[in-house]
Amino acid sequence: MNSPSAPHQESERTRAEGGNAPSSKESKIKGLKCRECGRLYPAVAIHICEFCFGPLEVDYDYAAIGRRISRSSIEGGPKSLWRYHELLPVTGEPTVGLHAGMTPLIHAKRLGKYLGLDNLYIKNDTVNHPTLSFKDRVVAVAMTRARELGFDTVACASTGNLANSVSAHAASSGMKCFVFIPHDLEAGKVLGNLIYNPTVVAVRGNYDDVNRLCSEIGGEYPWAFVNINIRPYYAEGSKSLAFETAEQLGWRIPDQVVVPIASGSLLTKIRKGFQEFEKLGLVAPNDRLTVNGAQAEGCSPVYRAFVSGKNHLIPVKPQTIAKSLAIGNPADGFYALEVVFKSKGAIAAATDPEIVEGMKLLAETEGVFAETAGGVTVASLKKLCEEGRIGRKDLTVAYITGNGLKTMEALAGALSEPISIDPTLASFRKTVNPSN
Ligand SMILES: *Cc1c(COP(=O)(O)O)cnc(C)c1O
Numbered sequence: 351m352n353s354p355s356a357p358h359q360e361s362e363r364t365r366a367e368g369g370n371a372p373s374s375k376e377s378k379i380k381g382l383k384c385r386e387c388g389r390l391y392p393a394v395a396i397h398i399c400e401f402c403f404g405p406l407e408v409d410y411d412y413a414a415i416g417r418r419i420s421r422s423s424i425e426g427g428p429k430s431l432w433r434y435h436e437l438l439p440v441t442g443e444p445t446v447g448l449h450a451g452m453t454p455l456i457h458a459k460r461l462g463k464y465l466g467l468d469n470l471y472i473k474n475d476t477v478n479h480p481t482l483s484f485k486d487r488v489v490a491v492a493m494t495r496a497r498e499l500g501f502d503t504v505a506c507a508s509t510g511n512l513a514n515s516v517s518a519h520a521a522s523s524g525m526k527c528f529v530f531i532p533h534d535l536e537a538g539k540v541l542g543n544l545i546y547n548p549t550v551v552a553v554r555g556n557y558d559d560v561n562r563l564c565s566e567i568g569g570e571y572p573w574a575f576v577n578i579n580i581r582p583y584y585a586e587g588s589k590s591l592a593f594e595t596a597e598q599l600g601w602r603i604p605d606q607v608v609v610p611i612a613s614g615s616l617l618t619k620i621r622k623g624f625q626e627f628e629k630l631g632l633v634a635p636n637d638r639l640t641v642n643g644a645q646a647e648g649c650s651p652v653y654r655a656f657v658s659g660k661n662h663l664i665p666v667k668p669q670t671i672a673k674s675l676a677i678g679n680p681a682d683g684f685y686a687l688e689v690v691f692k693s694k695g696a697i698a699a700a701t702d703p704e705i706v707e708g709m710k711l712l713a714e715t716e717g718v719f720a721e722t723a724g725g726v727t728v729a730s731l732k733k734l735c736e737e738g739r740i741g742r743k744d745l746t747v748a749y750i751t752g753n754g755l756k757t758m759e760a761l762a763g764a765l766s767e768p769i770s771i772d773p774t775l776a777s778f779r780k781t782v783n784p785s786n
């Protein structure tokens with residue numbers, strides 16, 4: 351499995367046909383399974399079913415995992431997402447992203463008071479290590495797996511944060527790196543790639559164009575595209591947000607979660623993470639768990655399907671300041687919608703001005719400076735409260751997934767100016783109390 355050179359397309363195909371079945375070391379991973387038709391594949395660098403084109407998901411041996419995992423085994427683990435390694439799709443020791451995860455879960459009393467919620471928590475991934483967004487989780491898992499599969503080059507199609515995280519982790523693990531981004535990203539997100547010196551490719555198009563291009567490139571170059579051919583493993587990293595939430599709440603499942611939607615993967619995996627903890631007896635089941643989604647109105651294909659009661663998505667052309675969520679044709683949008691409907695949740699959408707208001711509200715009440723995606727989550731949370739969908743007593747968790755220092759353009763003109771004074775006490779006095 352650990353060939354030193356990167357796997358070639360043909361060798362992947364051989365593996366997909368069973369040429370290189372998982373070894374006994376891989377006992378917790380049974381393989382990959384098609385979400386649609388259930389066909390099984392070995393756990394290699396593939397992401398789509400050859401027969402029905404459904405997405406592939408990691409298939410675990412929960413009986414084997416259940417024999418090894420317990421609350422105390424987790425509590426005795428590292429202070430990172432790797433404390434849940436039994437439920438992550440890697441077979442050996444983690445090698446990339448050793449410090450990702452275990453971000454603060456904040457009891458948001460002041461924001462809660464404003465919104466009329468007694469039990470509101472903020473999961474604060476604005477301080478994730480090393481690149482200040484939730485993407486450090488998925489990249490830690492995807493790149494550890496990519497190395498296990500023998501790749502020496504990583505790549506991604508990104509709305510911004512993913513490229514930052516892949517670039518940083520490639521630098522620290524000595525892998526070659528190509529990141530593909532839309533040409534019009536925020537300056538902080540672009541610089542947040544360049545500083546690590548990967549090859550940064552700005553594509554004259556939107557994310558959906560970038561993603562389609564990367565699928566074509568992936569067919570020609572033997573690279574680990576973390577969110578394309580490595581996607582089944584990448585996506586599993588998002589479960590750690592649910593695991594940490596449950597553990598940090600004192601081994602409990604919340605009643606309500608509010609999750610931002612880009613491709614929809616994060617939302618579906620948060621539900622999956624809670625379900626796995628229930629299945630393994632690590633937490634008591636909570637059948638009140640309601641999964642809510644948040645989108646930017648300027649890119650809201652999942653929200654639109656939700657409000658029209660449809661179960662299919664119509665792709666849109668993104669136009670929003672929440673660029674990290676600007677996916678017009680979300681790969682997991684249908685599954686996210688399904689999770690929301692099944693849990694009797696809702697999806698809300700925030701306009702650009704509401705996103706800025708949401709960023710300010712979170713900062714002013716909780717001292718957390720989130721990027722635009724955080725503004726989407728807070729604005730959507732507010733709408734769900736106003737619609738009476740979230741009750742005062744509900745144990746509620748809102749996921750704040752990225753850092754505001756990366757999207758400063760969004761706040762242009764939205765904040766007051768500093769008070770300018772001369773370096774004298776008199777000048778200060780005059781400013782603070784002009785009647786003096
Ligand atoms: C990528 C991203 C998300 C959501 O990602 P999914 O594609 O839906 O899994 C949410 N917030 C931020 C800041 C992101 O960068």
Ligand SMILES: [Zn+2]
Nearest residue numbers: 384387399402
């Ligand atoms: Zn299939």
